[in-house]
Amino acid sequence: MINEAALRSRETDQAVAPRPSPEPLLRVENLSIRFDGAPKGVNVVDDVSFSLAKGKTLCIVGESGCGKSVTALSLMGLLPTPPARIVQGAAYFEGKDLFGLTERERADVRGNRTAMIFQEPMTSLNPAFTVGDQIAEGIMRHRKVSKAEAWERALEMLRRVRIPAPEKRLKAYPHEMSGGMRQRVMIAMALANDPQLLIADEPTTALDVTIQAQIISLIRRLQEESGMSMILITHDLGVVAEVADEVAVMYAGRVVESGSVEAIFEDPQHPYTIGLMGSVPSLGRRQGRLATIRGSVPPAELMPKGCRFAPRCPFAEARCATEPPPLVDVTSGHQARCWYAPLEQHRGAVL
Structure with a gap:
């Protein structure tokens, strides 16, 4: 469940004059990954970019099959090659391109400067x-x-x-x-x-609810003590509201929306993000049935040519099925991959 009080507290803490942004600890640029046997031109991770500042937390959100774990494994150098292949992109960690390192150099970084926690220990x-x-x-x-x-x-x-x-x-x-x-x-x-960077891939999925809360609290405490940066992969928006500084929403291998946790929760700009928000139960009295997103993430052989979310989107039109939308700036630091973004300018079309 989303902790709205936590979000408001975080807004107050961060309401200070902006400062020049230092070089991020991690910067991923235009990452695309393909598996052998996939249809020509279809990438399981497609043109993904994001950055992570020192001491901050980035949450990558999305359903199973959206490419979250594949992205994380590629950063750790743990994808088997073949069948996985990085077809384009770079990942700069502490100024060094991770994909340009030798296997020995990657092994020196992995488990030392970077570390990963997996779903099932x-x-x-x-x-x-x-x-x-x-x-x-x-x-x-x-x-x-x-x-x-x-x-x-x-x-x-x-x-x-x-x-x-x-x-x-x-x-x-x-x-x-x-x-x-x-x-x-x-x-x-x-x-x-x-490590300077911790990647936690749904670290509480196999645990009961009480233990989940304890593990998340433990990770947060250890992060605060050490000052490390963290990428947390999750489908739990309640956890995202509690721990994230930045959020990247992934769908079918693409980042469809990204921005600060406040921007994503207060002003979601992609229909997929809005659907995820609508499916989260609240603490108050239920006003009706929880929202659902019809359908499921398409497999590689059925990937749509245009917007990959179009077959499930209630607002999709002919253009959405044939033309991939660009990632547009909604506000400074807030981006969405939708022909309707920003939604305020197309309110009549989508409502």
Whole structure:
């Protein structure tokens, strides 16, 4: 559920005179990714651009199949090639193009300057090794420390993520832990080398609601303590309202809207974003049925030629089916990929 009070508080905190923007920690430019066997000219990630400032959080939002995880895996150098291929674009992290690094250079960055938390920790943790071994291995890979020092650091990280009886848990195997504990281990492992960028790919999907809130709170606290930047991939708009500084809404491989969290929630400008907002339950008395978006994300072989959202859009016209809309500036820093944007200028056409 969307926390409107949190949004208002964030607006007040940020109501200060603008300052010159420093160079972002991460800048992604015109990224396109294709899988072997896909129809000619159809990219699963298509012309995606965004940036992330130091210490800030970018939330990437969208349904399953929209390209969110593929984008994240490409930044980490974890996409198998083939079948995945980066056909265009660049990603600059701390001034270096990630896609131009050798595999050895990528391995030096991954797990050190950048780190990732995955959806299901049981598939990411090795069942044959103890938790302590797995955390210590990553520490020794990137730091010149002894095994004893690495284990001490691993113990410190388990304490930071508030795992009960951390000395005992160091010697435990993943199957001996609950889902929430395993996810805390993944967070400890990701942050053990003090990364500058954390990518969290729906880190609470496999957990119950109570544990989800605890994990999100934990990640926020650790981010505040370390000052790291974060990309959070999620479909939960309530979480987005709580933690995001910037939001990128993805649909069928394209960014269809982007801007500050305040701009996206207060003035959504793409029909897909509006549909997502309408499907979120509120704390107040329900006035009717929740809105739904008919249909589903199209597979690559059925990707529309024009606007990829056109088959599901209640406002679509003939032009939308044949001509891909450009990403237009609605206001400074707020963009939408729609022929009707800004909606205020086409109110009669869309309402």
